[in-house]
Amino acid sequence: MNDLKLFQTAIDEANKALSLDNAKKYQEALKKYLNAVEILNTVKKIQENPDLLIKVEDKIKEYLNRARVLKLSVSKDLGNQSFKKKEFNKAIEAYNQALEINSNDIEVLNNLAAAYRELENYDESIKIYSNIVQNDPSSIKGLKDLGNTYFRQGDFSNAITTYQKVISIDPQNLIVMNNIGAAHRELGNFDKSIEAYQKAISIDPKYLKSLTSLGYIYYKKRDFLNAAKTYKQILTIEPKQLESLINLGKSHIELGKLDEAIEAFKKTISIDPKFLSGWKNLSDIYTKKKDSLKAINALQQIIEINPESLEGWSNLGNIYFEDNEFDKAIIAFKRAIKIDSKYLKGFNNLAKIYRKMSKFDEAVKAYNHILSIDSQFLDAWKSLADIYYEKDDLDLALKSYNKAVEIKSDFVEAWNRLGNIYSKRKEFEKAKNAFNKVLGINQNNSKTWGNLGDMYKELGEIDNAFNAFQRALEIDSEDYNVLTKLGDIYNLKEEFDKAIEVAKRATEINSEYAKAWNHLGFAYYKKEMYDRAKELLKKSIELDPNDLVVWYNLARLFVDVKRLDNALDLLDHCLEIDPNFQKAKDLRQVIIKKKEEKKTED
Secondary structure, eight states, X not given: OOHHHHHHHHHHHHHHHHHHHHTTOHHHHHHHXXXXXXXXXXXXXXXXXXXXXXXXXXXXXXXXXXHHHHHHHHHHHHHHHHHHTTOHHXXXXXXXXXXXXXXXXXXXXXXXXXXXXXXXXXXXXXXXXXXXXXXXXXXXXXXXXXXXXXXXXXXXXXXXXXXXXXXXXXXXXXXXXXXXXXXXXXXXXXXXXXXXXXXXXXXXXXXXXXXXXXXXXXXXXXXXXXXXXXXXXXXXXXXXXXXXXXXXXXXHHHTTOHHHHHHHHHHHHHHOTTOHHHHHHHHHHHHXXXXXXXXXXXXXXXXXXXXXXXXXXXXXXXXXXXXXXXXXXXXXXXXXXXXXXXXXXXXXXXXXXXXXXXXXXXXXXXXHHHHHHOTTOHHHHXXXXXXXXXXXXXXXXXXXXHHHHHHOTTOHHHHHHHHHHHXXXXXXXXXXXXXXXXXXXXXXXHHHHHHHHHHHHHHTOHHHHHHHHHHHHHHOTTOHXXXXXXXXXXXXXXXXXHHHHHHHHHHHHOTTOHHHHHHHHHHHHHTTOHHHHHHHHHHHHHHOTTOHHHHHHHHHXXXXXXXXXXXXXXXXXXXHHOTTOHHHHHHHHHHHHHHHHHHHHO
């Protein structure tokens, strides 16, 4: 092939490149231009004609320049395609190649900064945007992108400063004004946030983004009246905006306008009968109003729309539980557990129902299942311990309460129970340590002072018991149980007038508390006011026929008034219930001996 034909071939390749360039097939066009340059370089080596050489040099320069421009387009296009695919590292590589060709290409610099921002390399992104803005301080796009990057980084103060530069150039920029409001909101500057949103709305009263954010801020500030007004304003623009209807309903709830809230939630359902949030909020408000039937209906709608709604089945179970429909509650919670086999709250609620139904073995099984999934589930340990304590299985109760305080070292209720258990087991030093643990957490725990008083009484330390009960009453003067115990202490100290005073006070606070009537009656008995004592002891028996101590006290009274047969009847009643009641046995023997002595005298 001669020189002219080679030259023409290069021209043809360049023309093909131009066609491909126009068709935006940049990669193929680039190859054609580079091929044309290669051919022309060959011509240059073998050509001696000066005129032709000049033409060759000119064409080489032209095609290389075109190739350079195309390479820039190819790199930009590759970067943009990678960005769209979220392949940000590839995008960065391509954009950097483009900048090697033209380091001042603003579009590429913007895209490179955006790619770094998506990778959360905020420092590099901010550096690029800052350079753009430094070169062009009036670049609204550059300032806005820099502000957005500060915002994404969590540097809300610098974001605000940058956004305000945009506003100084373009005071009507709604998006940036909204962003200023958002940045102030993140900083907790709610008043400034409201001011920014209101400025945006003054520019465009129908700008929903700022209106929605404004409603949120008012709600967050607990300014429910203005929140409701804002959501109503949104609904005049977009009457079918479901989230605003929901938020309007929530605002009405906080304002105590439950009927208006119901109306808002119902409207969401009229717009979209399968809108779960509408049904959920309706169920919540009906539950709040104690309208179980309507709450159940709303939850059933949720379950019909989404049979796998864990929350729907769980809330349905809660309502049945509150209504004492335990069988239905069990079905609902079991359905929730079927959806999520590790739904601990569901197992916990099942266990609570079983406890209510006195199905303690089932409850224990449920709590143990919870602990097999999460050994740190505090409520399960505490509830297990309570069951064992109520069943008087003190070893297992002790183990479970100890586990509870391992998990939560300041668990007052568990420490109190531990103290009670140790007292029952006559391990008084451990009991004292447990009660002192509570008092170390809260010196004003009246229940613990009462428990300490019980322990000291058991030990025969009457003065310590007295002081502990007194301390309990300083904290809670209306504790009828402690008043009753203090009355017992006064009886033991033979201060019967004081015993009468505190026991009477206990009966005034709770007239149904049998023990108070017993100690009151006993004090009158010791003062030999037998008729009054008998009346009060009988009152105690009426309230609690199973308290054998009262029967015993009444028997003692009958002995003192010489009604021995009546006394024997009462003691026989005690021993029929508890054959091991030693005091009753002893008194019965005394009475029989007296009766025999009387017969001998007769």
